[in-house]
Amino acid sequence: MPVFTGSELTCLRGDRLVFTGLDFRLEPGGALVLLGPNGSGKSSLLRVMGGLLRPFRGALRWDGALVADDPDAHRANVQYVGHLDAVKPVLTAAENLAFWAALGGAADPMARARDALNRLGVPQIADVPGRCLSAGQKRRLNLARLLAAPAPLWLLDEPTVALDRAAIALFEGLIAEHRATGGMVALSTHTDIATPGGEELRLDDFTPQTDDEDDGQDDGGQDDDVREGAAP
Numbered sequence: 001m002p003v004f005t006g007s008e009l010t011c012l013r014g015d016r017l018v019f020t021g022l023d024f025r026l027e028p029g030g031a032l033v034l035l036g037p038n039g040s041g042k043s044s045l046l047r048v049m050g051g052l053l054r055p056f057r058g059a060l061r062w063d064g065a066l067v068a069d070d071p072d073a074h075r076a077n078v079q080y081v082g083h084l085d086a087v088k089p090v091l092t093a094a095e096n097l098a099f100w101a102a103l104g105g106a107a108d109p110m111a112r113a114r115d116a117l118n119r120l121g122v123p124q125i126a127d128v129p130g131r132c133l134s135a136g137q138k139r140r141l142n143l144a145r146l147l148a149a150p151a152p153l154w155l156l157d158e159p160t161v162a163l164d165r166a167a168i169a170l171f172e173g174l175i176a177e178h179r180a181t182g183g184m185v186a187l188s189t190h191t192d193i194a195t196p197g198g199e200e201l202r203l204d205d206f207t208p209q210t211d212d213e214d215d216g217q218d219d220g221g222q223d224d225d226v227r228e229g230a231a232p
């Protein structure tokens, strides 16, 4: 079973040093809960962990091997669900999900997609076009990717936004199941998500002290996300 670590990570976005000197360690079955105020770097760290954004300094290791040596292999270990829902409006929910299932190598992507929607408690949206889904339904559809295209490491950016209580409880159960089979999860949140035995990482502990405001410059799209952004 792999161990995933980051050591002495520094993240630069635009001209801004977001965090520095950050270490983490995820063991099989582990959970890392990223906390901190808006702009403290939770999403940035998740993207670094997923190989979607290069750290300015520091190293990520998967089972001891440097992620930077083979970023493509690392992306195969990861399922990243960002806070923007990647849903193609003209495709049905099942078709959207089947795209991800096919990318994940499912033999029957449509069957896998329908099964995942059932597990997320929304079988009734399978044939509904993406443009007609509610915010919470879109969120459940995106989280269903975790089941439709399984990967050992789940990276989840504010995964419970727009979910109702029942969906949050169901989702917490999925995280527990994933961890029970040796899976790992890192998630950012501003609310409580039950992750028993999980470790909390406060991003503001690694923010360099400065009075400078963000200069507002985009970092040039270097972190364009293949898996999230290239929806079907």
Ligand SMILES: Nc1ncnc2c1ncn2[C@@H]1O[C@H](COP(=O)(O)OP(=O)(O)OP(=O)(O)O)[C@@H](O)[C@H]1O
Residues within 6 Å of the ligand: 013, 014, 016, 018, 036, 037, 038, 039, 040, 041, 042, 043, 044, 045, 188, 203, 214, 216, 217, 218, 219, 220, 221
């Ligand atoms: N594409 C980008 N280009 C330049 N700077 C960026 C970019 N994306 C984010 N930043 C900056 O990086 C810093 C960290 O942002 P990030 O989104 O990681 O924070 P966060 O902790 O996830 O915030 P929130 O709780 O609001 O989601 C912020 O100062 C933000 O302005």
